[in-house]
Amino acid sequence: MTAPTxxxxxxxxxxxxxxxxxxxxxxxxxxxxxxQFDPQPFHLDEDAAKDSLFGGLAASGWHTAALxxxxxxxxxxxxxxxxxxGGETTWPRPTRPGDALSVHVEVLxxxxxxxxxxxxxxxTRTETRNQHGEAVQISTTRIxxxxxxx
Amino acid sequence: MTAPTxxxxxxxxxxxxxxxxxxxxxxxxxxxxxxQFDPQPFHLDEDAAKDSLFGGLAASGWHTAALxxxxxxxxxxxxxxxxxxGGETTWPRPTRPGDALSVHVEVLxxxxxxxxxxxxxxxTRTETRNQHGEAVQISTTRIxxxxxxx
Numbered sequence: 001m002t003a004p005t006x007x008x009x010x011x012x013x014x015x016x017x018x019x020x021x022x023x024x025x026x027x028x029x030x031x032x033x034x035x036q037f038d039p040q041p042f043h044l045d046e047d048a049a050k051d052s053l054f055g056g057l058a059a060s061g062w063h064t065a066a067l068x069x070x071x072x073x074x075x076x077x078x079x080x081x082x083x084x085x086g087g088e089t090t091w092p093r094p095t096r097p098g099d100a101l102s103v104h105v106e107v108l109x110x111x112x113x114x115x116x117x118x119x120x121x122x123x124t125r126t127e128t129r130n131q132h133g134e135a136v137q138i139s140t141t142r143i144x145x146x147x148x149x150x
Numbered sequence: 151m152t153a154p155t156x157x158x159x160x161x162x163x164x165x166x167x168x169x170x171x172x173x174x175x176x177x178x179x180x181x182x183x184x185x186q187f188d189p190q191p192f193h194l195d196e197d198a199a200k201d202s203l204f205g206g207l208a209a210s211g212w213h214t215a216a217l218x219x220x221x222x223x224x225x226x227x228x229x230x231x232x233x234x235x236g237g238e239t240t241w242p243r244p245t246r247p248g249d250a251l252s253v254h255v256e257v258l259x260x261x262x263x264x265x266x267x268x269x270x271x272x273x274t275r276t277e278t279r280n281q282h283g284e285a286v287q288i289s290t291t292r293i294x295x296x297x298x299x300x
Contacts, residue, residue, distance in 0.1 A: 037216035039223060040231045053233055053294065061234055062216045066187035069212050073189060081190045083203055084211055090236030144203065 006079035008148040009112065009120045018105040020075035022131070023067060025059060027097040033063040058094030064101070064137045065089060068128045071103040076124075080146045085121065087141030093134060100131040108140065112147075119146050156229035158298035159262065159270045168255040170225035172281070173217060175209060177247040183213040208244035214251070214287045215239060218278045221253040226274075230296045235271065237291030243284060250281040258290065262297075269296050 034043030038060035041048035049057040072082060095101065109123040122145045128137040184193030188210035191198035199207040222232060245251065259273040272295045278287040 033216075037220045039220075042231060042233075052231070060216075060219065062212070062219050066183075066210075066212045066216065069210065070187045070189075081192060081202070083192075084241070086238070086240030088236070088238045091234070 004074075004077040006077050007145075008079045009110065009122075009145040010148050012107050012110055012122060012145060014107055014110065016107040018076045020071035020103045022100040022102040023071055024098065024100045025063075025067065025095055027057065030057060030059045030063065030095075030097055033066070034060050038062060054094055057097055059096070059099075061089075061091045061094075061137070064091060064095045064128060065139075067095075067101055068103055068126060068137055068139070071101065071128070072105065072126065075103060076105050078143065078145055079148075080144070083144045085142040085144065087139050089137060089139040091137050093130075093136055095130065095136045099136070101128055101136065103128050110145070117147070119144055121145070154224075154227040156227050157295075158229045159260070159272075159295040160298050162257050162260055162272060162295065164257055164260065166257040168226045170221035170253045172250040172252040173221055174248065174250045175213075175217065175245055177207065180207060180209045180213065180245075180247055183216070184210050188212060204244055207247055209246070209249075211239075211241045211244075211287070214241060214245045214278060215289075217245070217251055218253055218276060218287055218289070221251065221278075222255065222276065225253060226255050228293065228295055229298075230294070233294045235292040235294065237289050239287060239289040241287050243286055245280065245286045249286070251278055251286065253278050260295070267297070268299075269294055271295070 042052035042054045043060050046057050104127045106125045108125050112120040122143050126139045127135050130136050192202035192204045193210050196207050254277045256275045258275050262270040273292050276289045277285050
């Protein structure tokens with residue numbers, strides 16, 4: 001893969017979309033993330049997960065979020081990097097072992113800064129989908145975007 | 151540490167707060183998380199980070215979110231586990247190497263389910279603070295809470 005061309009604020013337009021490659025999540029990765037950051041039975045143990053709300057082993061939502069970031073960094077090459085100011089996240093269904101995730105980003109808003117002429121803020125909608133096209137995470141995020149230097 | 155008493159929907163009240171122990175983040179942990187999930191220069195390399203928006207090495211916001219979850223699992227022992235339906239997250243300032251993070255949770259809303267008598271939904275505000283008492287993450291999250299079995 002060649003390095004993508006960095007995108008400045010001027011290169012973005014409303015409705016612009018970006019799609020990532022896909023990334024497959026393994027049982028061991030789900031358990032390793034959970035051991036480190038979300039040590040709850042339904043993320044760690046198949047038998048315990050069967051009797052939980054999830055009905056089977058499920059990745060931590062924060063694991064799905066972290067994998068989404070990994071895919072975003074490749075798919076959405078904002079100049080200066082992706083620095084999120086915050087946003088909303090929902091998890092309509094869990095990520096399961098063996099799921100192949102991809103992210104679909106759409107530019108929703110582009111707001112130049114009034115006080116800082118070198119930058120603006122954009123708002124994006126990111127849907128993380130499994131191999132069946134089902135959303136495992138939907139987020140809207142505010143991200144800094146830089147103007148092309150003069 | 152003894153295992154905390156699990157909390158059912160009936161055990162919660164508005165304004166109830168929980169505070170976690172603190173957890174110190176190392177440079178190596180910041181870089182390891184970034185290599186796996188957010189491989190951008192300002193999360194990976196001190197020199198590159200100096201010239202970035204962050205002015206120095208900064209943890210990925212998703213690393214802060216994952217560490218927050220780790221602290222929450224210990225501090226807020228909901229019966230049946232912590233299963234978030236979604237929420238809003240902001241990062242007022244980055245987590246830095248050596249920061250000692252703790253989480254402060256407050257119960258904002260308690261809404262019994264109308265259709266499912268065994269559960270409800272609560273909304274919490276979670277502030278993740280560094281050792282100076284400054285917020286590195288503020289999130290409001292909707293979480294499933296279960297009624298005590300009859």
